[in-house]
Amino acid sequence: MVNTPLAERVCEAMLHNAGLFLRKAVEEIVGHDDTSDAAFDVDRATLVTVLIQMGVELVSTAIVLRTEGLASIVKPKDLPVSTADAEARWAAGTIKTLTFEEIKLKAAKYFGDEGFWDIIGQLQHSRNKLMHFHAPLDTGDRFDLKYDATRVLVQVVLALLRTDEYDFAYVAEALMGGELYQRLLSFGPYRDRIAAQAREMERLPLRCPMCSIRTYLPNGEACIGCGWSGVLRLLTCPSCDERSVIYDHLNLPLNSWLNAVCGNCEWEGGVSHCHECDFDYTTEKYTRLECPWIDDHDQRKVGKH
């Protein structure tokens, strides 16, 4: 442990604590019963605002520290003169870091889009109102917070994912606990609004195989709902006629038949691969497997080569 560079240990500690705050925030969010489409109550909104603001502050600092080093997050006049000095002052708690305003400018280079930092600015403003004046958050803000808070949390997981060599599931698990993250993604107000946003971005967002929100963008090859990215090979749906049938194309060569679902309509069936013409095709469940182009095989082979 002592052999690990200080910056790395500080970074780990920051992310650990960020996880603590963000997990609590998620628990508060998913604890909200949204059946009547009401705003968060004042106490819940207060906790969510403060916890997320602290969590994002720590994550931002950790990411800048990890990518730019200790000197980039410490006030210049406070810079330790040696490694030993840094160790001693860290233990004593006398290293002064930059303000979040200063860290934010650096962190924005590594993660979050404009919308994300706008929300963070609002959360910061709300937090200051709460901490210094104990001014209550108004209903509109508490209503928007249902969506904004979740959006920020998903983006934080994505930010860490981009700076980590680990995969999506691992990062979400390490920061928030996988199950809690799943519960966050199933929070109704978030699902509705992020799906609406996806529809503004592409003509036909599909139901994501990871989070099942209709936020997988075929052109973008990523889901804006949960952050999963991956190339899906799509087939034309026999029911809705869109290019929207999703299946595990990497595993198809090892199987004669695999389950497939449409990401647009309710169609469920299967998919198979024809070794004659080298195409994948959809099948209804429990039907004999037969390539739909069987009569055109000679022609298709010529066309392919």
Ligand SMILES: [Zn+2]
């Ligand atoms: Zn997704």
Ligand SMILES: [Zn+2]
């Ligand atoms: Zn369909």
Ligand SMILES: [Zn+2]
């Ligand atoms: Zn065929």
